[in-house]
Structures are given as structure tokens and as C-alpha cells.
Amino acid sequence: MNDQARPHLETPDSGDDGPLSDERLLALFVSGEDEALGELARRYEGLLLGLCTGMLGDRALAMEAVQETWLRVIRHSRTYDGRASVKTWVYQIAMNRCRDLGRARSSSKNRERVHHDRLEDARRAHVIPTASSIDPKLEAAVGALEEHQRETVILCYHRGLTHRQAAEVLGVPMGTIKSRLNKALEKLRESLGTTGVAPGRGIEA
């Protein structure tokens, strides 16, 4: 990304050259600086798009989820109360949008089949690059997990979040995250034809 292209956000109290915090950027946006939202988006839009694509298995839906996430951030920016970090808050909104879109889609009879079919449809329509390293079998297996397990596994392996932040986004303790993640990995191994996940594997605090 070209840093020089980024707009300079002039603030009365930002004397140092360090990047502004997410919270400060949100406050600037609330006070009328639209570019502050742009800076927030530059930090998180790509991450959110990746997360939502993983959650929904559909790039078009993921784009809709991310756009709605920003829409809701804009609408509710004034009511942000600082109880959670802006990052966690934005991720919570994105997860809510994914849940809504995912539930609407799961009303069809066979979720796993639809999930896989839609991925194939999207690939055929070149919405998702065919050169993607995503394993369709793994994608289908993740899609077949229970919702809370799917959310856990997606968030925990998402590059933008630590497991502790994932726990904050989901609003559950770290212990719950670990147990969910273990069960999810075990199910994935079973689905993909192997058994026996080493306890605690994949957990990094």
C-alpha cells in the first residue's frame, strides 16, 4: 500500500508522528473527518474481507457483509462507548453481519451442499480466483461445523486477531475458545478422513 497516498489527518493533539489509535480515528470521524474512517478501513477492510469470506464461503456475500459493517460503524459511531477496543467492536459487527447472512442462507435444506455449490458457482463466475489456495473439501468441512465452532476456528486462524482478541469478539472466556477449537479441529480431521487431534494443538495465547 502506498503510504504517501494516505491523507494526513491533522489533529490538535497529535503532536507525534506515530499512527493514530483506532479510537482516536473513530473520534475524528465522529467530529467530521471522513478520511479518519478511510484510515480505519485501510487498516481493517482487507482483514474483514478475508474473515467474512472465510465465514461465508462466498466473496460476493463477504463484500456485502463488509460494506454493511462499515455502514453500521458509521451509523453507530456516536454510540461507541469504549468498553471494547474499536478493533473488537468492528469485528463484532462484522461477525453479526456474517451470522445474519449465514442464517438466511442456511434456511435451505442442505447447508453443506449449498455452501459447496455456491463456492463452486462463485469460482465458475470468477468471483473467487481459481488459483486460490483454499481447499474445497476443507471449506465444505468448515461449513458443516456448528456455528459456534465455525466462528471459533475461523477467528482463531484469522491473521488479524490473537486468540485473546477472538475470545473478546465472541464474548467468551479463553478456556471456552480452547475447548471449542479442539473440538472443531477434531471434527475437521474426522471429516477429512483422519482421527486423533493432539490435545491443545493450534492454541496460541
Added chain:
Amino acid sequence: MSDPKLDQIEQGLRAMTEPRTESGPRQADGSTELWKRALEISRAEERAGLVHPGADRAERPRGRRMLIALNAVGVAAMVLLAAGVWTIMQKPTPGNNAGIGTESSAESFSPAASELADSGLSLFESQRQADQSSESAFAGQAFEDQTLAMADERDDFAIEEMGAALSRSAKMTDGAEAEKLADLEPAADSLARSRASREIAAGPEAGADGARLFKPDATAEVDNSHPGIGQMASAPEAGLALEDADASVMAFDPYLVNADIVIEVSDVTAAFNALSELPRAEFDEFSMVVPDEANKDAEPIDELVLNMAPARFNQALGEIRGMGRVIEERREIDTPARRAGAAIDWALVNTAPSAAALQTVIDAQGLTAHERAHRHLPVDEAEQLEAVRDAFNQIVQQLEVTRRSMNLSRINVSIRQAPESDIIEE
């Protein structure tokens, strides 16, 4: 100890949620900077006056104060309504005591309403007459009688709506659901009244639907498909716990979506019929059939446009996907402002034939019957009157469709017959 299979799974999981950067596919499919689109939509909403506290940055609490005030007005209205019901139940009058407070309210409506429906006189017309009477300061007995009759009708409607709500509450066996319903009663009442006022404004339809207007649907359930309830999941995003959030804030989420979807099904007729049943009149939803006029020799392709309430859009799309195999799907977010422009264009195009029909009547004036016949114009007065009536009805219908379409998300569905091999496999 390293586990290659698990490593592979973990690698795959990381790839699934890999951040999408500015380069590559995002630019290729035009999806860059979604936040800008969101900002544009938000600004458009503010300009359209549809939303909400952010519209005026200088007066931050204004929106919340207004909401509180509106809630207070709603509560006051409910109290007044309850008092009115109580008063009327205590002192029944000959004209409006049928069906009050009974479980069979769906079957009963006032004699005044019955007469109105039987005579085919539209509510719109009677309201207009009342207004005219008022404007001309007519203070005679006839005016008083008419005003009283109108008041009776309104009371009947309110009472029967309340009866239906009570009936629904009685049917609730689950305590939690009953509580939820009780919380949502004001919203449901508001919806019903809004619907009633729209039906009155519909003019020609209102007379025919007069009886329906006064008969609440006893089978109607308030469930998750209700637009207001559907948005409640969004409440935590307002910085509030779900139970503390005001669902009414979320009930007016105004973004609209246009979607195109092509599905392949084993039975086109069955799919078409199922699709036609998706729109629900109580949310102003409707469907339109798109005839395939371009190529009559092409394979049979049925096309249907479903106009759905935004909160029910995803549910409808999910049901459509479940009907068969999705061949193609696109969607784009629309704004009320853009939709209004498109709706006006649509109305202009679709009322043009009716305008042309009216023009033929104008052109027919001053000509002899022979000249009219020669120019293919309505020959006699009866034919001209019929042409004018048809044109007027068409224009009213098209305008009604236009009005509805401005607040609805749109799904353009193409249904294709699945190849024989696919059907056998299924």
C-alpha cells in the same frame, strides 16, 4: 510432535481467512474501498432524511430525544386506545357493539363497514367527501351524521385490531414468546394502522377491500420474519445490550438491495408458484412477472421480480437458493434516493400507454363518428368513457406499484429447467 495432517488443516484455515489486499482480485472485481460506498449510502440516507442521529452533528442527542418522544406518544396512544376500548365496552351502542371483545372478531365488522363494502363506495371517496364537507363549513345534521359514522368506523377498526392482538396473545402458550409479543404490540399496531392508511389511499382497491380492511387476520403471527424483529439482532452494534436496545431504532433500516439470481430447477411451474407465494401483502411486498418477449423461440425461461421488505430480503433469497441449483447470482446495494429516481422512470414508462389512451379520447373530440372510426379512435361516448376509465385505473395501479417499490428490495429471479441428467441424479 509435528502432525502433517493438522498442519495442512491449519494452513488451509489460514488461507481461508487470508486478508484480501488492495491489489489483485479486489480491484479486478471492482470491490475496492467498500467503506466509501458505505459512506455514500449513509450520506444519501442523511440527505433523504431517513436516518437518524448522525444527520445533524451539531445536535447529537436530538435523534434519541425524538425517539423517546415518539415512544412516549406511542405509549400515550395505547393508553388512550385502551381507555376507549374500555369505555365502549361499558357502553355499547347499537351501531358498533358487534364483535367487541370477542374471540371471533375476524368474522365480525360493523354494519357501517358492511354497508360501505357492499355498496362498493371507496373509503378514499368517503374521506374526500368528509373533507369537502368540512371545508364548506357545512354544519347541518347530515355532516354530523357522517362524522359520527366515520368515527364509528375508526373505532371499530381500532377495537378489532386490539381484539386480534388479544387473540394472538391468548394463543401464545410459551411464556417467553408472549412476553416478546407484548413488547412488540405497539410496533404491530403501528404496522397495522400504517397498512390500513395505505389501503385507504389506494383508492379503487379500497372499496373492494373494505371488508378485508375491517377484518383483522386472526391467523397472522408475529414471528422472526417481522421486519422490526428481524433487525433486533443488530442492537448490540448500537453499543447497547440486546435487552436494553430499542428495537424501533432498527425497524427502519433503509438500505435496499437489488439482486439477480438464476436458478435451475426440476419443475419450473412448481418453482414459479412457490416464488409467487414469497411476497407477503402485509409488508407491502409484491411480485411482477416479466414476460420473455425478446425471443419466443428460446428455451422456456420464466422470470419473476420479487419486491421484498429489506429485512426479509436474505430470507427470501435463501429460500430461492434452496429451490434448485444457483447458476448465477449478483447483487448490489441500492439507496432510497436512487430507487426513487428509478421508480419515477418506471412510472413514466408504464403510465405512457395509459396517457396515450387518454390522448385518443382528446383527439376524438370534434370529429364525426366516421372520422373517429377511420383514425381508430373511440367512436361513441360510451367507448370514450370506457377508455378514460381504463386509463385512469391503469395509472392508479402503476403509481401504487411505484410507491411500493420505493421501499422494497428487489430480487430478479430467472428460472431454468434443469437438464434431464441432473434431475435423474437428484
